[in-house]
Structure formats: C-alpha cells, structure tokens
Amino acid sequence: MHTPFPVLTWFLALAAACAYAIPAARIGETAARTALGIAWALHAAFLAWGQLGATPHFGFATALSITAWLMLTVYGVEQQLYPKLRTRALLGLLGAAAVLLAALFPGKPLQVNSSAWLPLHLALGIASYGLFAAAVVHATLMNHAEKRMRLAADQDSGIPLLTLERLTFRFVAAGFWLLTATLLAGWLFGEALYGRDWRWDHKTVFSLLAWLTFATLLIGRARFGWRGRHAVHVLYAGALLLLLSYAGSRFVMEVLLERFA
Numbered sequence: 001m002h003t004p005f006p007v008l009t010w011f012l013a014l015a016a017a018c019a020y021a022i023p024a025a026r027i028g029e030t031a032a033r034t035a036l037g038i039a040w041a042l043h044a045a046f047l048a049w050g051q052l053g054a055t056p057h058f059g060f061a062t063a064l065s066i067t068a069w070l071m072l073t074v075y076g077v078e079q080q081l082y083p084k085l086r087t088r089a090l091l092g093l094l095g096a097a098a099v100l101l102a103a104l105f106p107g108k109p110l111q112v113n114s115s116a117w118l119p120l121h122l123a124l125g126i127a128s129y130g131l132f133a134a135a136v137v138h139a140t141l142m143n144h145a146e147k148r149m150r151l152a153a154d155q156d157s158g159i160p161l162l163t164l165e166r167l168t169f170r171f172v173a174a175g176f177w178l179l180t181a182t183l184l185a186g187w188l189f190g191e192a193l194y195g196r197d198w199r200w201d202h203k204t205v206f207s208l209l210a211w212l213t214f215a216t217l218l219i220g221r222a223r224f225g226w227r228g229r230h231a232v233h234v235l236y237a238g239a240l241l242l243l244l245s246y247a248g249s250r251f252v253m254e255v256l257l258e259r260f261a
Helices: 007-024 029-051 060-081 088-104 118-150 161-188 190-194 202-224 228-256
Strands: none
Touching: 007 029, 007 088, 029 060, 029 088, 060 088, 060 118, 060 228, 118 161, 118 228, 161 202, 161 228, 202 228
C-alpha cells in the first residue's frame, strides 16, 4: 500500500489542479495567465514538499509531475517572447492530471544511504524528459500549423512555423545530450548510484532505443534535411520509447504489480 501523503500535500495538489483547470475555461487572457502562474507556483510547492521532506518519495508519477512542471516553465518563458502562444489550455489540463497523479502515487521512499550523486542523476534524467516533452508540444503545434497552411487557413499557434521548427529541434538536441549524460552516468557509476551494476532490464532497453531514435532524428535532420511530418513521427516514436523506459516500467512495478524494488 502507498504511504498516505500529509494533508498539506493534498491541499497543494488539489489547489494546483484547480488553478490549472481555470485556463481551460473561456476566460480573459490576463485571468488565464494569472491562474496558470498560481498553478505553477503551487505545483512547485507540492513537488518541493514531497522531495525535501523527511522521507522523500520518487516514482513514475513524480517523474511525470516534474516533467509537466518543466513544460510549464518553458511555456512561461516563451510566453514572454511570444505573447500570442496558444497552448495554455492543453498544458493546464496536463498539469492538473500530473499533479493529481503524483499525489495518488507518490512512489517509493528514496534510500537514506543512497549515493549523494543520485539526485543529480535523477535530475539529469527528468530534465531530459522535460526537454523532450517540450519538443513534442512544439512539434504538435508545428504539425497543426502545417495542416492549416495546406488548407490556406490562418495559423493560430502564436509562433511562426519556421520558429516552431527551430525550437523543436533545439529542444530535441538539448534533451538528447542530457539523455546521453544520464545513460553514461548509469553505465559508468551504476554501482555507486544504485548499489548494483548496469542491468539489461526493460528500462535500459527502452532508454537505449529512445536514444538511438533521437540520434537518428538529429542525424537525419543534419545530413538529409528531415523536416515536417516525417521528422515529427520519428520524434513521437522516440518520446514514446522514453516514456516507456522509466515511467512505463515503474508504472507496471508500482501500480500493476504493486512492487517497489
């Protein structure tokens, strides 16, 4: 059974979810931005309370929750550069789902005798998750903008198509290097980090397949000029493999099998 979270944690989770849901309604631009900013801050407080407490927990839902928070952070920065960016409703709903999921499934307690480098290793992995998630969001906007352009309709993404494409691949490249660093750290220092050597388990196999997919995408982009729907589909495939690597494998262990080893 999962260890119940304190009342304050549930309050923060519910408050953040409610604030995230507001931008999905048809309200004014200023009110939506304010609600999203409040939700972002409450979400950050929820994550900090769960990870900086006496018994920090970590699992698939926590990883997804941090990923969603990082996506909102990227959105907040881009909103300053591109005020007409229209993704707040989708990101708000994703944020609400992620924060509630993390409250329901807090994961396993982190071992007190774990390596001091383990938080850095986890941070690298989750940061790569966040960057690839941002790439997927931008690729979706790019795909939508291309479809509207073929239909001779006005683009409504709030960012020019070429800018969307450039941002998408910048996020992919940054996420790829962080993923590379994460895999190298796990391979070289696995025993120090987790008390065991490198294992060829489901997480490792899916992570390597994701790495190969993203490497292929970046090489195809640089050498053969891959772009458009073909590049987006390769990105989606890599993101799905990466999702299955940690979050997917931990979901099976924690929820379906109820194991935390």
